Amino acid sequence: MTRPHTPQPGELPSLGQLNRATLIALGAAAALLVTIVLPAEYGYDPTGVGGMLGLTEMGKVKQAEHRDEAPATKPALPVPATPEQAQASRPVGQPVTVSLTLKPNEGREVKATMKAGEALVYRWHTDGAEVRFELHGEEFGAPADQYSSYEKGTAAKADGSFRAPFDGTHGWYWRNRTDKPVTITVTATGEFSSFAAKP
CATH class of the missing domain: 2.60.120.510 (Mitogen Ypm)
Incomplete structure (x- = not known):
């Protein structure tokens, strides 16, 4: 039976490496949010990349459909009858x-x-x-x-x-x-x- 490898202290990433990897992951997530998610889901394209990829129009259609889901209603108040x-x-x-x-x-x-x-x-x-x-x-x-x-x-x-x-x-x-x-x-x-x- 083979025993699992136990990393030695020199093989583990340092605190600086972990911090750098975390910052890179956060940067990538933020870039995806701004260039892909916001244009595709909300029609908001601050960088212009969503427009080049055709995602901004898709997001605008989605937002228009969400607005259409609920009709604009007004309070049911008595009003004079129209002709x-x-x-x-x-x-x-x-x-x-x-x-x-x-x-x-x-x-x-x-x-x-x-x-x-x-x-x-x-x-x-x-x-x-x-x-x-x-x-x-x-x-x-x-x-x-x-x-x-x-x-x-x-x-x-x-x-x-x-x-x-x-x-x-x-x-x-x-x-x-x-x-x-x-x-x-x-x-x-x-x-x-x-x-x-x-x-």
Whole structure:
């Protein structure tokens, strides 16, 4: 049986060598952070190397997608009805159709005001291009950043039914990630007091 080699004091690295190796490792890590990680993950390129490697654009796309994950919501405060909202109010059972056109990189919402347990049947489609979407809802009086997400993805159309889990506004947030305007048309039938595009 062979005994493992035990290093002698002269074979071990000195404190100076260990410090130098640690500084080299820290320098390499910092260089990778600044030239690769920051451009690829955050779109921030202080040295310009990320741009030359095509990483900065990738990071900017990632950051834009992260911002898209949560729609900009506002506190649910009572506001005067606009003409568009007044037209969208109707008796239960009568379908309501709303159309809106999104400029490149623009996002907007269409919301139904519903009580807990009320249901609607919906169908929406674009004029061809796929858009990012999120079906979500906010309780009345909830903080601006508090909402419930039910479904999200990328599509050119969708249909189905939805039952409100709480009193509040429920609907879609769409974002046009193309370089041309996209028109979205959504129709809903069911139990809701209003169904309209948000400004």
